[in-house]
Amino acid sequence: MSKCENCIIRQFNSLRAMNTEELKKVSDSKITKTIKKGEVIFEEGEKLNGVYCIREGVSKLSKLSANGKDQIVKLVSKGEVLGQRSVIVAEAANLGAVAVNEMTVCFIPKETIVNTLHQNPNFTVEVLRHMAHDLKQADDVIVNMSQKTVHQRVAEVFLYLKTNFGEDKDGFIALILSREDIANLVGTATESAIRVISEFKKKGLLISSGKKIGIGDEKKLQELIVGF
Amino acid sequence: MSKCENCIIRQFNSLRAMNTEELKKVSDSKITKTIKKGEVIFEEGEKLNGVYCIREGVSKLSKLSANGKDQIVKLVSKGEVLGQRSVIVAEAANLGAVAVNEMTVCFIPKETIVNTLHQNPNFTVEVLRHMAHDLKQADDVIVNMSQKTVHQRVAEVFLYLKTNFGEDKDGFIALILSREDIANLVGTATESAIRVISEFKKKGLLISSGKKIGIGDEKKLQELIVGF
DNA sequence: TTTACGACATGATAATTATCAGTTTACAGA
DNA sequence: TCTGTAAACTGATAATTATCATGTCGTAAA
Numbered sequence: 461m462s463k464c465e466n467c468i469i470r471q472f473n474s475l476r477a478m479n480t481e482e483l484k485k486v487s488d489s490k491i492t493k494t495i496k497k498g499e500v501i502f503e504e505g506e507k508l509n510g511v512y513c514i515r516e517g518v519s520k521l522s523k524l525s526a527n528g529k530d531q532i533v534k535l536v537s538k539g540e541v542l543g544q545r546s547v548i549v550a551e552a553a554n555l556g557a558v559a560v561n562e563m564t565v566c567f568i569p570k571e572t573i574v575n576t577l578h579q580n581p582n583f584t585v586e587v588l589r590h591m592a593h594d595l596k597q598a599d600d601v602i603v604n605m606s607q608k609t610v611h612q613r614v615a616e617v618f619l620y621l622k623t624n625f626g627e628d629k630d631g632f633i634a635l636i637l638s639r640e641d642i643a644n645l646v647g648t649a650t651e652s653a654i655r656v657i658s659e660f661k662k663k664g665l666l667i668s669s670g671k672k673i674g675i676g677d678e679k680k681l682q683e684l685i686v687g688f
Numbered sequence: 689m690s691k692c693e694n695c696i697i698r699q700f701n702s703l704r705a706m707n708t709e710e711l712k713k714v715s716d717s718k719i720t721k722t723i724k725k726g727e728v729i730f731e732e733g734e735k736l737n738g739v740y741c742i743r744e745g746v747s748k749l750s751k752l753s754a755n756g757k758d759q760i761v762k763l764v765s766k767g768e769v770l771g772q773r774s775v776i777v778a779e780a781a782n783l784g785a786v787a788v789n790e791m792t793v794c795f796i797p798k799e800t801i802v803n804t805l806h807q808n809p810n811f812t813v814e815v816l817r818h819m820a821h822d823l824k825q826a827d828d829v830i831v832n833m834s835q836k837t838v839h840q841r842v843a844e845v846f847l848y849l850k851t852n853f854g855e856d857k858d859g860f861i862a863l864i865l866s867r868e869d870i871a872n873l874v875g876t877a878t879e880s881a882i883r884v885i886s887e888f889k890k891k892g893l894l895i896s897s898g899k900k901i902g903i904g905d906e907k908k909l910q911e912l913i914v915g916f
Numbered sequence: 917t918t919t920a921c922g923a924c925a926t927g928a929t930a931a932t933t934a935t936c937a938g939t940t941t942a943c944a945g946a
Numbered sequence: 947t948c949t950g951t952a953a954a955c956t957g958a959t960a961a962t963t964a965t966c967a968t969g970t971c972g973t974a975a976a
Binding site: 639640655 | 925
């Protein structure tokens with residue numbers, strides 16, 4: 461079993477504020493699991509017994525709305541921690557988490573987290589910082605959702621995907637998402653998302669090959685987002 | 689000058705986790721101000737030198753979007769603290785704050801907050817709890833914005849206003865907002881908001897007299913929100 | 917290879933929402 | 947009281963987006 465003390469993933473999240481002793485506790489109590497593409501990590505409304513530290517892969521956090529479709533609120537990937545919020549406030553998960561691709565995660569029981577929270581102020585402040593960052597991002601998403609058109613939001617999603625997940629050698633975005641996922645991320649109907657993508661392809665703003673999609677003209681996409 | 693130790697407002701926010709000594713420091717360093725309706729407390733992008741604890745009145749937190757209108761992200765009122773997020777991560781304010789009505793606030797310098805954050809874990813955890821709550825709410829707003837119609841969002845806003853700000857003796861919501869503010873809260877054009885309000889009035893879902901608006905049929909509004 | 921199915925795609929149409937233009941109303945200040 | 951101005955409102959129309967219906971394509975299982 462690998463040791464958390466040596467895990468480089470830790471550098472990217474709040475666990476880096478833990479001391480050696482605390483990390484040892486985490487290491488001893490953690491359970492590493494692999495999760496297949498499409499598998500549910502936890503459901504909306506589920507009580508969580510711990511958090512999931514992502515070593516590999518990407519998860520979508522989404523919420524089902526009354527009309528039957530689910531809105532993807534955010535994508536979470538390598539180095540980030542899933543379920544932190546719910547564990548801290550000790551309430552049921554507000555969002556559901558599903559694996560977008562094959563994942564490797566470390567499950568850390570809530571006791572380990574909560575104890576450290578009350579004993580190590582540095583850790584608490586670090587978690588607070590992350591949460592503050594998430595909150596800012598969420599506020600920005602609210603503004604985007606309510607003030608931008610579907611065209612602009614689609615453009616934004618692809619630039620976001622590029623900067624956060626990178627490109628392969630052929631210039632396609634490394635993270636493969638279904639059109640439906642893209643639509644759920646944008647907050648629009650799947651058909652609408654497909655239409656906009658086709659339009660962007662025709663105009664050279666995007667390129668694609670099968671399910672792979674890449675940025676064709678980043679500058680034009682940027683211009684489109686801010687409004688011609 | 690009134691003492692923070694005796695301030696009941698404190699009971700509602702994270703300051704209640706401070707000890708006597710810390711509260712004394714806050715009390716000594718705080719500046720009480722009154723802010724007139726429509727006045728700016730801080731602007732989007734401004735560096736904050738402290739937080740504002742609201743003793744009286746309501747503030748809207750909003751963000752200007754490229755198309756010229758600003759989206760109200762949330763309303764903050766008595767007992768809540770403004771600017772916490774920006775002070776904690778030491779970065780410029782992401783949202784601007786404007787007084788919706790006459791306000792009384794206590795300005796607390798950032799040093800006082802930051803110092804306590806590093807010294808009193810209970811305080812930090814309490815702030816974290818509040819932030820976690822805000823994050824959940826923000827996530828819910830994202831889902832509402834992208835999945836609900838303008839009609840549903842208008843209905844939701846009025847129920848929200850009723851539960852959070854109460855009603856006067858005639859059954860009107862205690863907080864008076866302009867139609868433009870309501871539109872900015874809903875994330876729609878002012879004319880659209882006005883039209884929906886008129887429609888709801890005709891159907892008896894809302895009642896109104898001048899700028900005052902009240903709930904006419906709470907049950908029907910609820911049904912409308914979840915989708916008949 | 918054939919079959920079946922799900923994801924992708926496109927057309928036609930309807931529903932929702934924004935925009936523009938103009939009118940009425942409320943109300944603060946002269 | 948009169949007057950000017952901002953907010954509230956209404957109508958007509960355009961733009962955006964959703965929905966339904968249908969067709970194509972690729973791929974995995976038989």
